[in-house]
Amino acid sequence: MNIRHKYLPNLSDLQENGFLVWPLKSGLGRLAVEAVQDFYDQPLADRAALVPDGFDPMGYTPSEAETDDLLAMRSKVPASFTGQRRRGYASFDFLATPASIAPSGLVGSPMSLGDVGLQRRVAGVTASLRQLASHIAFALWDAISAEFGAPGWPRSALSGQTCSITRLLRYRPGELEISKAHTDYEFIALIISDEPGLEVRNHRDDWSSVDAPSGCVIVLPGDMMGLATDGAIGASVHRVRCNGRLRHAFIQFQGLAYQTALDHPAMTTFGNHLCGMLVRGAPRLAAAHAAGLLPLSFQPPLHNPVGVKAHVF
Numbered sequence: 502m503n504i505r506h507k508y509l510p511n512l513s514d515l516q517e518n519g520f521l522v523w524p525l526k527s528g529l530g531r532l533a534v535e536a537v538q539d540f541y542d543q544p545l546a547d548r549a550a551l552v553p554d555g556f557d558p559m560g561y562t563p564s565e566a567e568t569d570d571l572l573a574m575r576s577k578v579p580a581s582f583t584g585q586r587r588r589g590y591a592s593f594d595f596l597a598t599p600a601s602i603a604p605s606g607l608v609g610s611p612m613s614l615g616d617v618g619l620q621r622r623v624a625g626v627t628a629s630l631r632q633l634a635s636h637i638a639f640a641l642w643d644a645i646s647a648e649f650g651a652p653g654w655p656r657s658a659l660s661g662q663t664c665s666i667t668r669l670l671r672y673r674p675g676e677l678e679i680s681k682a683h684t685d686y687e688f689i690a691l692i693i694s695d696e697p698g699l700e701v702r703n704h705r706d707d708w709s710s711v712d713a714p715s716g717c718v719i720v721l722p723g724d725m726m727g728l729a730t731d732g733a734i735g736a737s738v739h740r741v742r743c744n745g746r747l748r749h750a751f752i753q754f755q756g757l758a759y760q761t762a763l764d765h766p767a768m769t770t771f772g773n774h775l776c777g778m779l780v781r782g783a784p785r786l787a788a789a790h791a792a793g794l795l796p797l798s799f800q801p802p803l804h805n806p807v808g809v810k811a812h813v814f
């Protein structure tokens with residue numbers, strides 16, 4: 502019996518706490534954690550080989566400390582590593598359907614790891630998490646429709662080639678004690694981690710530590726949840742407190758199809774909204790855009806029009 506089909510989202514919990522806990526298929530949590538740990542157990546030089554180039558916003562972005570390590574090793578340090586933003590973590594991002602962002606003018610490359618076995622495992626976990634994210638997103642769309650009325654964008658925006666990023670993330674002790682509070686751009690995010698540290702701000706503006714029970718995943722509502730419910734369920738404001746521990750996380754975002762029109766005065770489509778973030782968040786792409794070198798099909802806004810944090814070109 503698959504427990505997921507019996508499980509329904511509780512919107513009151515979501516409103517009150519800012520997150521949901523959802524059961525995972527047996528063993529999936531462990532597979533996800535081991536895959537992300539093994540990814541980061543590779544030599545830094547191997548991960549640095551996954552740096553994006555051209556107009557690809559996906560790939561590996563080292564932390565500032567790793568950038569220093571690469572410089573000390575006299576390794577190639579691409580311009581994308583030298584931005585002013587303090588992230589404090591390393592991440593490897595990819596799209597299961599790279600063509601989903603093609604209308605932006607950016608180019609997404611398929612996920613490709615040097616280690617064939619690891620590639621297969623990461624792809625397997627990603628496929629399972631994408632399927633689960635899509636299942637939860639549909640269940641939430643249905644519950645929202647029943648409770649608040651249908652969102653301004655259709656249910657079908659959650660299927661097909663959605664702009665949904667997968668992220669393998671690592672925080673290392675000593676790099677950054679606490680990450681910036683922010684909201685995610687997407688509809689929901691699924692988070693599986695090997696250590697506690699995630700903190701979510703609830704409706705009373707209190708921060709609470711959020712740790713999924715074994716065999717479960719944390720589901721955070723993103724900015725598109727706020728739009729879908731006209732603010733009745735706001736995007737979850739969250740951050741990570743490192744507590745001096747090494748922490749890995751496997752994150753699956755569930756976005757919308759690129760051309761999904763958004764009912765917001767400062768946004769056009771979800772794809773433009775997301776790709777604006779990808780350009781602003783990558784110093785290499787932001788610089789290319791400022792120099793007029795990026796073949797974008799739209800003008801990205803200077804700030805995220807709905808999130809709590811902004812980055813200026």
Ligand SMILES: [Fe+2]
Pocket residue numbers: 683684685739
């Ligand atoms: Fe986040």
